[in-house]
Amino acid sequence: MKHWYAVHCKPNQDERAEDQLRNQGFEVFRPRIRCRRRARQRYRAVIESMFPRYLFVELDDASQDWSPIRSTRGVTGLVRMGGRIPHVPDPVIDALRRRVDADDCIEITPEEGFQPNQPVLITEGPLAGFQALFKARNSQERVVVLLNLMQVTLPVHAITRA
Incomplete structure (x- = not known):
């Protein structure tokens, strides 16, 4: 049965890990967001990982060999809790995937709803x-x-x- 698992990446190597895992044939999901960063007194729009240093990979519990993941460039390993590797619930991944737009990003909008004279x-x-x-x-x-x-x-x- 297939489940999603969290992968811990090396610092600033989320994109590299994603590419390397895809090249090995794994199904990978790295949610990204648009945000604003200030540089040289100006704000600019950037796209970055929603969860820095983490991404998700879909693995078959019974038939898939997981060992190549640990030696993949940019990857530290699968996220563990004690001695076991917990899977990420499907509804969590589904909810994130539903929010992905045409640019492959999840839109995070600032608080809305200011009323006149507030x-x-x-x-x-x-x-x-x-x-x-x-x-x-x-x-x-x-x-x-x-x-x-x-x-x-x-x-x-x-x-x-x-």
Whole structure:
């Protein structure tokens, strides 16, 4: 019977391990997410592993030889609990796979649902620490807030509920 198992990878070698396991004929799933990283005073979109240093491999308990996994480049070994290797429940993998989009990524969206006139706290930028009122979204990444008598446009990730 086939089950999914977690594979522990060497640091920064998730992609290498995934490629090597696929080349050996294993069914591999490495969930990836889009996120924003700050570099040189600017934010940029990057794609990275949802679970850094881990990926999932589907193995047949009875007929498949698991030994090549340990010697695969980029792999440390299968995740163990004591002396046994537990499988990852199928509903967990299925739920992750359903969320994968056309770019082979899982979309993680920031908290939504700000209401007009809701108090918010500015968490980033030169106005960090000031309270404001949420006014509207003017794009996917930007929001408009009222700060005392002044209207200011900020990145959506720069505010939180007050």
